[in-house]
Amino acid sequence: MKRSSPRSTTTPSATPRQATSRQGGAARKRSLAKPEAAAPDTASRSGARYQQTRFSSRLRAWGRHHRAMALDSLYRLVRHPLGNLLTMLAIAIALVLPAALWLTLDSAKLLNTELDESATLTVYLDVSVDEAQAVRIEEAVVADEGVAGTRRISPEQGMAEFQESLGVDDTLAGLEDNPLPTSIVIAPQTVDPQAMAGLAQRLEGLAGVDEVRLDLAWVERLRHLAELGRRVALALGVLFGFGVLLVVGNTIRLAVESRRREIEVVMLIGATHAFVRRPFLYSGAWYGVGGGLLALGLLGLGNYWLSLPVAALAASYGASFTLPQLDVTGSTILLSCSTLLGWLGAWLAVTRHLTSIRPR
């Protein structure tokens, strides 16, 4: 190779080297077939532009083949609708499970923030504390840096709220004395459990404070549950993602096997691996697209199927709650993930398989 002269690009003797340079097939071939007609004059006069048009024609050819293969693989898919639909359905099912779990968690997170907002401390004052003292204590509480806001509830207000929530006017009216202390409801700056515990401790040290109620255990539990769920969803997502890879990989492996002869022939006449791989990559991507769309459909169907009982259940608790649905972003993410997985599965299968195919 080294021995050939630099000018040898004008002769066929340079073919292998030249062939790998970024030149179009036509130029290569011409220089081979008619050695004397080749590069020097073109190169010296308009070399750069020549190269550029070569490059752009190569790019056009590349785009053309991509388009052709995308359509060809789609056509192959449509030609055997049942089998391919089953493959897509397998992909869809693998995607629906983690996606549904994720959606559920999303709604739990929504609930979680509502709970965070309702996370408060209640300070109960000594019964002996009168209103003026209560006002001073409230001022002291507000001065604490961990406190975002307060609401003082006098014994009378407390009694009224209590009665209202019980719906019994008469029983409590029979009491001689109002047994309730003044209470101060505090919205903390943060719902961080440790910060809240510290705040509670400081407040308990104030004079006239009888007790500070802080019940965060359920918030904590919910949070742990959500974290657990998130991890389960992630693990399932990874696992089922592998499942999708395997499903697509296996399907593509069969497709490669059934077109083995064709692959051998095109490799014999100079097809690159990329060229051979391309139709299969598109097939994989189409499987992914189909699977993703089916998964979206299944999620919508599931939502419709569950929405009525869920609404009835929520209503019985006096709440309004609708099942979360995938928004545009979520749908796009799901669809791109499945497409990418299909493509990747095909890539792995073809690459693994191509090494075993040698033209005879």
Next chain:
Amino acid sequence: MIAFEHVSKRYGGRFDALAHLNFRVARGEMVFLTGHSGAGKSSLLRLIMRLEKPSRGRVVVAGHDIAQLHASQVPFYRRQIGVVFQDHQLLFDRSVFHNVSLPLEIQGVEPREAARRVRAALDKVGLLHREKALPVELSGGEQQRVGIARAVVNKPALLLADEPTGNLDPQLSADIMALFEDFNRIGTTVMIASHDLALIARLRHRILRLRDGRLVGDEGAV
């Protein structure tokens, strides 16, 4: 165009399919490669096509030791060579036209230009009227001519053929060989492996004889 320098090819460490081959083929030459089956004709062609590498020695094509080509360069190297196979290697689910246009498709030739060249090649082998047919609808001789059209559609500088007249009757064989001579006349280097000694002898071209992987005769060299 082709130079074999002390080339040996050994399969599986048992025996030498080719041993100590030394010869050169000039640009524009037409050469027959002959010998009984198993003499190494196909192995020799496979070495030139870079389907295999020699165990020893160098195979130099167009000035390059092709063993040194990187795997990613090999496809581009193969595009420079037209090959006619004994079993045609046609794709049976595609029309004659698409079979012939395959090399151009691989190289990304613009479709209208490709169609023009495909028709020119089919015209050359006399099958222009069958371009829409599927290979199974053709006779053996016609299939072989489709294979030839595919090999030359690219106007390669080097044309290889492995037993191109293997299963054909004498008249068809002569026609096929005449086709190869036509291509040789316009400057293509042609190398044909064949054991049809009678036919080869009539054609008066250089003949390389192989026996048990060794070159035992080189007649009619210019």
